[in-house]
Amino acid sequence: MNLPHTLMPTCSAAPLRSQSLKICLREARCIPGHSKLAGQRLPKSRLASTAAALAPKPQPDGPSHSPRTCQTTIHHTTAFLRRVLPSRSRDGIRETESLEFWEEMLSRAQDGLSVPKSVQGAARVVVYSVDDYSGARLLVNALLEEPFGPDAAKVRVRERWKAAGDSSSLLLRYGRVSKDIDNAVSVRSSWLQQFPVPVEIQELSQNQPSSSSAATVLPSHITPLFSADIPIIVCNPLTTPLADLLADPSIPWAHSNTILIVTYSSTAPIPPSLLQRIRNSVPESLTVLFVDPARALAALEVLSADPKSASSVQRYQDGFSESRVSEVSAVISQKLSALQGTTTLNGDSVLPALRKQNALDLVADSIAACRRAVNAVELECNGVRRGVSSLQGQMEEFRAKIGVDVLGAEEKPEVKDALERARVGVRETMDRLTAWRMVWKVDDIADTVNASVSRSWCRDLENKLIFETGRLSVTQNFLSGAANSVVSSFPKTSSFHSPVLQNTLAQHRTSPTYAVSPTSLTAPIHIRRVQLTYPTSTLQQTAQRAVLGMGGSVLGGIGIAWAGWADQMGLLGMFGLGLEAETAAGLGLFSAVAGVWYSIGRWDKAKKRWWRDWDRVGEGLERDLRVGYFCFWYLEV
Structure with missing residues (x-):
């Protein structure tokens, strides 16, 4: 009689049946319950010092949602995903973070809710091997091999992958397999029929990138893993660290029925502190088991070698129980029985409950993917804010610091000091241009004043600005490189990746006005100095008119005095002035003095107007340097 070895089968020898039943009951009591670590209540035997397991957390009540409610939930979830998740067409997007992946998974789940109960098939158990050293194939061998089964059945189980070729998955079913299903193997194992509903196993190929290398699982493996009713993840902690594995979003850790199997050597006990640490690091709904499939297979080989020997049966029972392979079957049975206990129908209602639970788990996983996408965007936005704020802070620091270094502080302005020194130099020239000297240099006044302005107009400030051009x-x-680094730091998958902005910065850097040259800073000085040319020309014109007026008044006064003398001599006849010579001489002298006095006053007023123009141009120079100082080297970020 072939019994499921997960229930600790024994040989048919009658003397050993009672002992085997006791061991079977003892092993069943040691299978982990709800939220307690296996091994805490183990009897004092070899089993207490061997492999321990993290028991499954309390199972929630079965899905109480009707298929119609689940379909409505999937419909609203899909509409929400389209507003949050990125498309698969964007470079660098993980498969499990793309919109198309979750639309496909939710669509399959919705189709599964509509399948009639009569054609719903079996519960899907997907076994995923993290790497080539996880021992997933050994685990499946230990589950499906029967200790008293024929050798042909054992060989068929162990050599099942030979006919798969380069396929990435293999489906194991009980009984006849349809030819329409690729890579399906018929396995006559009672393990597949011992649960409340039929079970089929889908193995995923082991030759895939390890999660520890941050590689993404291929899409052909992600889909069955997320659509599985019971996903089983098998890993070897020596080759794949658990921390890296748990951080991989391509594995459905939040699935209600996910089981993490950690393979280890059962000859050495696991420290309780390690169990507690793993328990605190995994999700609440995740079941963690420690299994030694190699030891279970060794026990099966011992029993197959001599099934009638009592010592072989004892060694088989001890080895298989200490390997903890039976806990995998117990946890699967517990999860399926929990769903069966929440329904009011017969056992066939477990499959619809699994489909609804899987649909709700996929909805929760898709929302978690949205949460990760939003968190990633939020972190990216915070990074952009920090980068831009740092760059803007550096710009403002340079702006304030260089402005003070070059133009001086308010209590010690460089521009005003330079204008005062220039005023002193020009005033010496203007003071020498008195009214009498002006008469002899009336045609050279503009040249003299312009030469003095050119010598004195902010020469020290101009030299300092030319020196500061190098610092600017x-x-x-530096700021241009920092801005370009910020803009270029975003990958192509980022929303902040903008070739338009990069092109704009590149065009700005190559524009003719971008480079800082000495004339960029000294241009206001030259422009304002040229503006003094017009007041100087006006000053010369006023001097020329003053000289003409002075000469005319002197000549007029002489004419009046001569006319008075000629009238007294009777030389003018009827054209005489009728004035005495003394009166005419006094009137002429008065006219000449008044004309000279008026011309001198006009010249003094012209010089005062010129100084007012000087002050106005000087104020404009200071304003140009302070307000438009950074217009020659600003950066847009």
């Missing part, structure tokens, strides 16, 4: 150029190159 270095600062500009």
Whole structure:
């Protein structure tokens, strides 16, 4: 009689049946319950010092949602995903973070809710091997092999992958397999029929990238893993760290029925502190088991070698129980029985409950993917804010610092000091241009004043600005490189990746006005100095008119005095003035003095107007340097 070895089968020898039943009951009591670590209530035997397991957390009540309610939930969830998740067409997007993946998974789940109970098939158990050293194939061998089964059945189980070729998955079913199903193997194992509903196993190929290398599982493996009724993840902690594995979003850790199997050597006990640490690091709904499939297979081989020997049966029972392979069957049975206990129909209602639970788990997983996408965007936005704020802070620091270094502080302005020194130099020239000297230099006044302005107009400030041009150029190159680094730091998958902005910055850097040259800073000085040309020309014109007026008044006074003398001599006849010579001489002298006095006053007023123009141009120079100072080297970020 072939019994499921997960229930600790024994040989048919009558003397050993009672002992085997006791061991079977003892092993059943040691299978983990709800939220307690296996091994805490183990009897004092070899089993207490061997492999321990993290028991499954309390199972929630079965899905109480009707298929129609689940379909409505899936419909609203899909509409929400389209507003949050990125498309698969974007480079660098993980398969489990793309919109198309979750639309496909939710669509399959919705189709599964509509399948009639009569054609719903079996519960899907997907076994995923993290790497080539996890021992997943050994685990499946230990589950499906029967200790008293024929050798042909054992060989068929162990060599099941030979006919698969390069396929990435293999489906194991009980009984006849349809030819329409690729890579399906018929396995006559009672393990597949011992649960409340029929079970089929889908193995995923082991030659896939390890999660520890941050590689993404291929799409052909992700789909069955997320659509599985019971996903089983098998890993070897020596080759794949659990921390890296648990951080992989391509594995459905939040699935209600996910089981993490950690393979280990059952000859050495696991420290309780390690069990507690793993328990605190995994999700609440995740069941963690420690299994030694190699030891279970060794026990099966011992029993197959001599099934009638009492010592072989004892060694088989001890080895298989200490390997803890039976706990895998117990946890699967517990999960399926929990769903069966929440229904009011017969056992066939477990499959619809599994489909609804899987649909709700996929909805929760898709929402978790949205949460990860939103968190990633939020972190990226925070990084962009920090980068831009840092760059803007550096710009403002340079702006304030260089402005003070070059133009001086308010209590010690460089521009005003330079204008005062220039005023002193020009005033010496203007003071020498008195009214009498002006008469002899009336045609050279503009040249004299312009030469004095050219010698004195902010020469020290101009030299300082030319020196500061080098510092500004270095600062500009630094800020330009920092801005380009910020813009270029975003990958192509980022929403902040903008070739338009990069092109704009590149065009700005190559524009003719971008480079800082000496004339960029000294241009206001030259422009304002040229503006003094017009007041100087006006000053010369006023001097020329003053000289003409002075000469006319002197000549007029002489004419009046001569006319008075000629009238007294009777030389003018009827054209005489009728004045005595003394009166005419006094009137002529008065006219000449008044004309000279008026011309001198006009010249003094012209010089005062010129100084007012000087002050106005000087104020404009200071304003140009302070307000438009950074217009020659600003950067847009």
